[in-house]
Amino acid sequence: MELTQKEVDIKEISAANSMILTANFPHNKRIDDFDFNFQTSVNQSQIEELIGHQFIDRLENVVFLGPSGVGKTHLATSIGIESARKRISTYFVKCHDLIQNLKKARNESRLESRLKFYSSKKLLIIDEIGYLPISVDDAKLFFQLIDRRYEKKSTLLTTNMPFKDWGEVFLDPKIANAILDRVLHHAHVVQITGNSYRIKDYLEEI
Ligand code: ADP
Numbered sequence: 001m002e003l004t005q006k007e008v009d010i011k012e013i014s015a016a017n018s019m020i021l022t023a024n025f026p027h028n029k030r031i032d033d034f035d036f037n038f039q040t041s042v043n044q045s046q047i048e049e050l051i052g053h054q055f056i057d058r059l060e061n062v063v064f065l066g067p068s069g070v071g072k073t074h075l076a077t078s079i080g081i082e083s084a085r086k087r088i089s090t091y092f093v094k095c096h097d098l099i100q101n102l103k104k105a106r107n108e109s110r111l112e113s114r115l116k117f118y119s120s121k122k123l124l125i126i127d128e129i130g131y132l133p134i135s136v137d138d139a140k141l142f143f144q145l146i147d148r149r150y151e152k153k154s155t156l157l158t159t160n161m162p163f164k165d166w167g168e169v170f171l172d173p174k175i176a177n178a179i180l181d182r183v184l185h186h187a188h189v190v191q192i193t194g195n196s197y198r199i200k201d202y203l204e205e206i
């Protein structure tokens with residue numbers, strides 16, 4: 001039995017929706033919700049290009065670097081939603097949760113399958129590197145994942161920490177360097193400066 005165009009459309013929409021649901025996004029913020037006039041340090045055409053997801057085909061990474069509240073998670077999520085909508089396997093996780101999850105898997109002797117889960121995603125978004133320090137042992141787990149994805153899959157990271165301070169985040173400068181080396185080899189670094197959107201109304205009053 002042939003499907004009508006409408007049935008095909010419905011199937012595609014529901015497949016896209018299920019990709020979005022499994023991607024574990026923190027919210028449903030889109031690029032249209034982002035005010036580029038407020039955050040003038042963000043180059044709109046660069047973000048639109050990232051939304052176009054060619055970087056995923058080219059196995060490139062993206063890093064959003066900037067202080068709290070400037071829109072890193074918002075932009076990362078909107079790029080992720082568009083890639084999931086195009087049925088590219090995408091997964092969003094906070095750095096701290098990722099590490100806890102890998103540790104739990106290791107303690108339960110299922111680290112390999114968990115590493116496979118995270119390495120299989122065409123786009124893995126790791127949010128909030130740098131807010132919490134990462135022990136040397138945890139940094140080694142994180143490194144294993146980054147190394148598996150290196151030149152095979154795209155990873156999008158957000159961080160509030162300049163790269164020179166990653167040695168403090170991972171508590172071991174050698175591991176931090178090895179991680180940075182792989183992340184930055186083929187990467188788009190989007191540096192965001194400026195004020196937090198969260199407190200913009202207070203800033204106007206001051
Ligand atoms: P960060 O991850 O950099 O700490 P978020 O992306 O979580 O910041 O942004 C904080 C809040 O402000 C979110 O609700 C986000 O949607 C909103 N926000 C940030 N920047 C903008 C912007 N330029 N336009 C619209 N909303 C923004």
Ligand code: MG
Pocket residue numbers: 072073074127128158
């Ligand atoms: Mg954030």
